[in-house]
Amino acid sequence: MKEKLYTIPINDAVNQNDECPFCFIERKLEHDALDFVLGSAYMEPDFRDITDEHGFCKNHYKEMFQYGNALGNALMLKTYYLKLNKELDKQLKSYSPAKLSFKQKLKSSKETVSSPLTDWIKAKDCDCYICSYINEYYEQYMNTFLYLLKNDNEFFEKIKNSKGFCLHHFGSLTEHAEVKLNDKEKEKYMPVLFDVMKKNMQRMFDDISWFVDKFDYRNKDADWKTSKDAVQRGMQKLVGSYIADEPYKKNQ
Ligand SMILES: [Zn+2]
Numbered sequence: 001m002k003e004k005l006y007t008i009p010i011n012d013a014v015n016q017n018d019e020c021p022f023c024f025i026e027r028k029l030e031h032d033a034l035d036f037v038l039g040s041a042y043m044e045p046d047f048r049d050i051t052d053e054h055g056f057c058k059n060h061y062k063e064m065f066q067y068g069n070a071l072g073n074a075l076m077l078k079t080y081y082l083k084l085n086k087e088l089d090k091q092l093k094s095y096s097p098a099k100l101s102f103k104q105k106l107k108s109s110k111e112t113v114s115s116p117l118t119d120w121i122k123a124k125d126c127d128c129y130i131c132s133y134i135n136e137y138y139e140q141y142m143n144t145f146l147y148l149l150k151n152d153n154e155f156f157e158k159i160k161n162s163k164g165f166c167l168h169h170f171g172s173l174t175e176h177a178e179v180k181l182n183d184k185e186k187e188k189y190m191p192v193l194f195d196v197m198k199k200n201m202q203r204m205f206d207d208i209s210w211f212v213d214k215f216d217y218r219n220k221d222a223d224w225k226t227s228k229d230a231v232q233r234g235m236q237k238l239v240g241s242y243i244a245d246e247p248y249k250k251n252q
């Protein structure tokens with residue numbers, strides 16, 4: 001099948017023959033987002049209106065800090081605080097204590113009670129411009145992946161012989177496949193995806209086992225085989241993140 005602009009990143013990711021093509025895609029999106037936000041966008045007032053609205057999550061603040069544009073970060077924080085402090089003021093002014101039930105009033109109760117104030121803070125906690133940037137593109141790539149699986153035989157074969165997916169993205173793939181594939185397609189593709197997943201989770205286990213066995217003095221001189229980086233790959237294969245990555249920095 002002829003490569004189209006939107007299929008290139010998917011093929012690129014699959015061709016890495018990595019533990020999971022979606023981990024690769026997500027990392028690329030994250031780096032693109034950091035380059036965009038801290039490259040030049042932060043200087044545009046219109047763009048800062050958007051980041052003032054969303055803010056960033058814990059993970060992405062950390063990555064933004066490590067990226068290396070202190071002034072860019074400070075400018076975004078400055079206008080964000082300006083808006084946030086006004087909102088906080090409003091929230092604090094309108095706060096009134098929650099009416100607790102008898103059970104909630106008991107000292108032994110482990111229940112916590114939310115209020116408009118805590119709801120507002122929780123919403124701030126999980127809102128993030130970079131997360132929504134990634135999610136938007138991720139959805140498109142996931143749909144393209146399923147499209148290629150159905151329409152591109154060469155792609156289908158590649159997936160069959162790939163290293164599969166991490167558990168995190170396998171969950172997401174299955175979720176999307178439920179909606180995007182009809183019953184007949186599910187009958188055809190799900191067993192193949194399950195088989196790839198099973199085979200490669202076993203491979204991962206074998207790699208980790210050999211890593212452990214290598215510490216036995218009797219295996220001191222034995223070959224590492226494919227186990228040398230089994231720990232980071234074994235962790236990635238579960239949670240969908242490149243554990244051993246160095247922080248992504250400006251001009252990388
Ligand atoms: Zn993954």
Ligand SMILES: [Zn+2]
Nearest residue numbers: 057060128131
């Ligand atoms: Zn985020």
